[in-house]
Amino acid sequence: MIQDIGEHVYDNHFAQHEAGPGSYVLHYVGSTVLCKLDGEAIDLPLLSDFSDKPDLQYLFSIDDKDFFLSRSKKVAIEGFSYETVGWLRFAEPQYLLFAVATGWQLFNWYEANRHCGRCGHPTQAVPTSRELCCPACDLVIYPKISPGVIVGVIDPATERIILTKYAGREHARYALVAGFTEIGESLEQTVAREVMEEVGLKVKNLVFYKSQPWSFSDTLLVGFYCEVDGDTAITVDHSELKVADWLARSEMPDRAEDKVSLTGEMMRRFRSIGNAVLKG
Numbered sequence: 400m401i402q403d404i405g406e407h408v409y410d411n412h413f414a415q416h417e418a419g420p421g422s423y424v425l426h427y428v429g430s431t432v433l434c435k436l437d438g439e440a441i442d443l444p445l446l447s448d449f450s451d452k453p454d455l456q457y458l459f460s461i462d463d464k465d466f467f468l469s470r471s472k473k474v475a476i477e478g479f480s481y482e483t484v485g486w487l488r489f490a491e492p493q494y495l496l497f498a499v500a501t502g503w504q505l506f507n508w509y510e511a512n513r514h515c516g517r518c519g520h521p522t523q524a525v526p527t528s529r530e531l532c533c534p535a536c537d538l539v540i541y542p543k544i545s546p547g548v549i550v551g552v553i554d555p556a557t558e559r560i561i562l563t564k565y566a567g568r569e570h571a572r573y574a575l576v577a578g579f580t581e582i583g584e585s586l587e588q589t590v591a592r593e594v595m596e597e598v599g600l601k602v603k604n605l606v607f608y609k610s611q612p613w614s615f616s617d618t619l620l621v622g623f624y625c626e627v628d629g630d631t632a633i634t635v636d637h638s639e640l641k642v643a644d645w646l647a648r649s650e651m652p653d654r655a656e657d658k659v660s661l662t663g664e665m666m667r668r669f670r671s672i673g674n675a676v677l678k679g
């Protein structure tokens with residue numbers, strides 16, 4: 400998955416760091432990031448690549464490399480171009496893709512909170528932690544993370560799983576039931592509600608699998624498998640889904656090209672071990 404960056408160590412402990420010539424600069428403009436792209440190989444600019452030092456905000460480190468955010472206007476650096484962040488999901492090495500995605504979530508949060516949402520005054524960075532604060536009305540603004548669930552709904556009697564395709568996407572791939580958590584509900588309640596809304600079924604025996612930061616949509620995804628409870632006849636919510644079907648392991652796509660998403664890993668796991676996913 401996108402956060403599985405091998406022997407590399409992501410450190411998001413907040414501290415003030417001084418940028419050096421070898422620091423990475425994550426420079427986003429609109430929906431793009433400044434990078435060097437050669438096929439699927441990605442590289443990022445270092446501070447030493449910039450002729451004028453940009454304004455920088457420390458974000459995190461990976462191993463001994465610090466990553467800083469720049470929100471200045473477009474710059475021209477030979478060999479680098481602005482590439483759409485959402486199209487970089489296959490970029491390698493994965494730790495740089497993870498840095499781009501994670502920095503992207505922070506960039507969008509900083510951009511959306513230049514001014515206080517309560518009184519309109521310009522916000523300020525808190526020197527000792529990630530939050531922003533409003534000096535006029537003392538509002539504290541925390542980074543935005545929206546929890547959501549991914550659900551593998553299984554019929555153990557026939558060893559099948561529900562796969563869905565979203566409506567409104569031309570080349571929709573099979574995915575799992577998924578949705579955001581609403582205010583006032585637990586993750587378990589989100590699972591029950593989303594499954595009922597999307598395919599009209601009751602579920603039981605939830606088993607937590609793994610979670611995943613998915614910074615492309617400000618999300619923390621939480622993956623569960625569960626059993627259908629009672630009737631297995633699907634009623635598709637066509638406002639959200641194009642199709643929803645029960646598929647056997649042999650009928651499932653493997654999404655082998657998708658190394659970064661929790662959905663892909665959960666689908667491959669059921670395809671590989673079937674009902675055993677319900678044992679946790």
Ligand SMILES: [Zn+2]
Binds near residue numbers: 516517520534
């Ligand atoms: Zn304010």
